[in-house]
Amino acid sequence: MTDFSTSPNPTASFNEALSFQKIFEAQNNPILVLSPSLKILGCTEAYLNETLLTREQLLGKSVFDAFPDNPEAGESLSSVKLRASLQQVLASKQAHQMEVTRYDIPDPNHSASFIERYWSILNTPILDERGEVLYILNEATNVTEAEKSKKNLLESEEREKVALAEVEQQRLRLERLFAQAPAAMAVLEGPNLEFKEINDAYQQLFPGRKLLGLALFEALSELKGQPIEEIVQHVITTGETFEGKEILIPVARYKDQPVEDIYWNFIYQALYDAQGKINGMFIFALDVTPFVEARQQVEKSAEDLKALNLELEARVERRTQEVQKAQADAERQRQRFERLFMDAPTAICILAGPELVYELVNPVYAGLFPDRELLGKPILEALPEIGHNKAYETFSEVYRTGITHEEPELLIPFTSPHGFLEDRYFRYIQQARTNEEGIVDGVLVFAIEVTEQVAARKAVEENANNLRLITDSLPVLIGYLDRSRVYRFTNKAYEAWFPIKSEDLLGRRVQDVVGEKAYNNTKGYMDRALAGERLSFEATMPYREDFVKHIKTDYVPDVRGGEVLGFYTLVTDVTDQVEARLKIESSAQQASAIAVELAAANEDLRLANLDLADANQQLTHTNKDLDNFIYTASHDLKAPISNIEMLLRELQVELPKESLEGNEVKVIIKMMQNSIDRFKKTIASLTEITKLQKDHDRAAQTVNLKDVVQEVQLDMQQIIASHSAQIEADLRDDAMVSFSEKNLRSVVYNLLSNAIKYRHLDRNPVVRISCQPEDDYVVLVVQDNGLGINGKQQKKLFTMFSRFHDHVEGSGVGLYMVKRILDNAEGKIEVESTVGEGSTFKVFLKRAQ
CATH class of the missing domain: 3.30.450.20 (PAS domain)
Structure with a gap:
């Protein structure tokens, strides 16, 4: 940007130019410096931030090469507008402000894709001493959000106009329907049921009476005290529609005239305001007095019918005409109800x-x-x-x-x-x-x-199942007792202590399960928990004559609305720790130092149990927050377990050599290390599930299945060679699927590694990989000649922590995660297997459009 050839001190000029360049690049405005040939000579950091590009991608390039037109923009070419403005600046040597222009920028994350952008661009020339254009400053302000807001506002206003027009048309249609309907209709509103609207047919029923604006029992006072008053009260109180047929209601058609016996067919229907409260009533009525009187005449004695036969024939003729008219009226009513259906x-x-x-x-x-x-x-x-x-x-x-x-x-x-x-x-x-x-x-x-409601309910049920899977995987007895001290929830850990299925414990009293002796040891603590106190204690529990446990227990009250409904129990087996402590305390005087270390270890374990109790309480109350529970369980437990493991190593250093060589101490230390290892494996499995929960919603993209399989083979090359495995892949070049590439790699890696891991010991592993189209899917087939799985095991193959072979390291979550990944991506997995011969996995992946 600066020419140093005439400077008497080139070094000073260079440093000065470098300083000005840094000052320029630090400007808050997005600015490009262009040469007269429209090449990019410099840009500010703000410009790079707005265009998502690097300085290396811009400098030295033509501005139109750096920013090509988006062929899908649907407008006149943006580069043409920019070029015209720059040419005008070069010709006029005056600044030019362009109108707001859409000029999309390349998407750095997706090749051949663009990101929609709108800019306010000011092109300003920089002239030399002779007045010639030396540079052009291109200052571009990102106004995308403002332009999109304007567009959304215009579209919203258009939709509002259309909606208002439709509403007005419907209103006019309903007004015409109400006014022209052949049946009598009226709308009554307010606590006194005032006549707000009546059609001509209703007014003709009472030609000599004023109705509009008057309350029902004021306008038709003779109705008070009649059964009709109770009917009206029932409708506006309960909201239940009442339909009456040929009901006699004496009423006067003219004010201050004697009442007439009039038979009515009518419907009373409650009306509601915007808050859903009853604020009136709709009346649909027909005067059927002539029909009722005619029927009553017909029901006279047979002798009268014979005497009036001639007259009856005339009446039949008149009745035929009336029926035809009634049929026409019924057809009009049918059409009206059809319109009501449509609205x-x-x-x-x-x-x-x-x-x-x-x-x-x-x-x-x-x-x-x-x-x-x-x-x-x-x-x-x-x-x-x-x-x-x-x-x-x-x-x-x-x-x-x-x-x-x-x-x-x-x-x-x-x-x-x-x-x-x-x-x-x-x-x-x-x-x-x-x-x-x-x-x-x-x-x-x-x-x-109700698809959305069902999906929401199933999501809740799935969270509940996941909660059950996680609590069942923990080596802690987790339960819930109500105020009657009856079990309402227990996890699988109970089955290791009591000879009964965990689900069969539900509904049973705690003393019937643990026994009276053990119950008496904790009864006082339960009383305090049901009084609202949160407790943590240790106790010796003689559950049975041959089964005594030392436990570390936490009681967490379940308080809702100020009332204790029950309490959660978290019981940890500390028998090994207690027995170890008792044996060490009874040894020689040098064991006193060991006792101090064990006390510290027990305190850390108590704190770890408290953390676990808090995490479990949160999980129990909010099973919608499953991810948070897993995160807490997998991260908050790492520190105390690591502390315990460190203390155990320190304990081994501090113990005298003769104590370490004792059989009892060796057994105790091995038991403690085994417990730590089990905790660490459980935490590692929960971490894997946490990753699955975070990654399950990765956006699908078009992926070449053959490329992914080849990449996974390269990643596993060392494993394949070390086990003398043979991979036979027969995949189509055009096998394209719609899937997250990272998740697809995880699926393929799990299947290939399992095929090698669970190989048959009498032969080298051979894995055949192929694919085939099926309906809307591309089916990936992975066939091995390994150990195989029996039918009973196949039913549990994709459940969490399921393992069928102890000679191979694993957590039992690999295939569970594969199935979850496929379920989330609308795919599926099937397995066919024969023990001793091998297994075939079929993975159904959505075919790319």
Whole structure:
């Protein structure tokens, strides 16, 4: 950027230029320095931060080579606008402010990809003494967020306009429906049930009375004291709809006139405000007095019927006309209810005939299947997936028997618009529709999709299962007792102490399980825990005559809303430590130093148990926070276990040589070291599961399966050679899968390493790897000639901490993690195995689109 050729002191000029360069690069604004030939000579750190590039990627390059156009931007070429501005600056030798321009930058993490960016660009010339352009400063301000906000605001305003127009159209439609309906309708609101709206048909029932603005029992005062008053009160109190048929309600059609005996068919339905509280009532009424009176006349004696036969024929004619009119009215009402169905917030459809053809589908129901045409099609043609599902069986049963069927939660897999089969859950009611003769001619369906609720519940159940797996893996007795001192939860560790399954302990009293002697040793502590006190104590527990344990116990009260509902118990076996301490205390005087060290070790163990108790309490109360529990268990336990191991080594150094050579001391030290090793293995396994929990949501990408297998073979080259293993790979070059590359490497590595690890001792391991397409999957097949697995073991193969061979080191979490990785990526794994011959694993990976 600086020419030093004319400087009398080149070194000083160089240092000065270097200082100015550092000052320039430290500027807060993103600035490029361009030559007149538009090559990049310098840039600020702010510019590098905004463009996600390094100085080495920019300096010396043409600005258009460093920032190519995004071919998918969908706008006029950004580089053309920039070039025009720079040319204008070179020609006019004046600064030029460009309008806000979209100019996407290369994505450093994805080749041939771009990141959307909007810039406010100011191009400023720097002139030499002769007025010629020496440099151009390109200052680019990132205004992406502001531009995106403007775009989102405009789109939101457009959606709001469309929604308001639709709402207004629906409102006008409902007003016309209400006003023109042939049946009498009225809306009453407020605590006194004032007439807020009535249609013409309702006013014609009472042509001589004022109704609007008056309370129901003020406008129609003669209704007070009649049974109708109790009916109204029941509807607005309970919200239950009341339907009356041919009910006699004496009422006057004109004010201050005698009441008339009028028979009514009516529906009273509660209305709700925005808070869901009842604030009124909707009335749908028909005056059926002429029909009732006609029927009463017909029911007179047979002699009267004969005498009035001629008159009856005339009445029949009139009745025919009335029936025809009533049928027309009914058709209009049917259309009105159809419109109500269409506007209902619940998914509703009507299926007609034995083939269950879609006759009516409201928008909410159509929204469940936005990519499908429903109206006029049989349900099996529109939704072929239900052909072998219980849903179609119940449709047929309802149509055949007329009995309503309700399904609270049914799994119905449907093919998505992308061609994938998706599990969807529905709650629905199937109700028969009958014609005038009472014969079933269709099925009415009310449906709600509950897929998200089911997924949430299953996630909770999975967390509960994971909680059970983790607590069962800990070498600590973990339980929960309620106020009656009855077991409500126990982990698998109980089975090693008591001859009963852990699940069979639930519902049993603690004294019936541990025995009266052991119970009496801890009863006082239980009383204190149920009083709300948190305790930590040691006790000797004579569970049985031949089974006495020294325990370290923590009681953690379960306090909710100020009330103790029970308490958690964490029992650690410290028999080895106590017996060791007792033996050391009874030895010679030099063992006093050992006793001090053991006391410190026991104190560290007590602190470790307290940490474990806190972690378990948090896990018990919040099984949604499973990851946090695993993290606490795998990290907080490392320090105390390491301390115990260090103290044990110090103890071995401090002990006299003659004491170390004693058989009893050797046995005690070996027992303590074995306990530490078991704890460390458990912590290591929990750490692996923590990594799996953190990595399970890695984004899928298109991965070449053959490349990944070859890379894993190279990583395992030393293991393969050391075991004289033979790998036979037959993979297609175009086997592309949609998967996290890191997770796929983990899956392949686990399968190959297991094939070599569990080799048959009488032959060298041979592993055959192949792949084949199957539906939407690419199936990776890994076949070995190893030890094999029997049928009973195969059922537990993918569970946590499952191990079937003790001659090989392992934690039993490898295949568990493989299955979890595949489940999270919508894949699956299958195994076929014969003992003594070998195993074949099939891994189903989603095929890349």
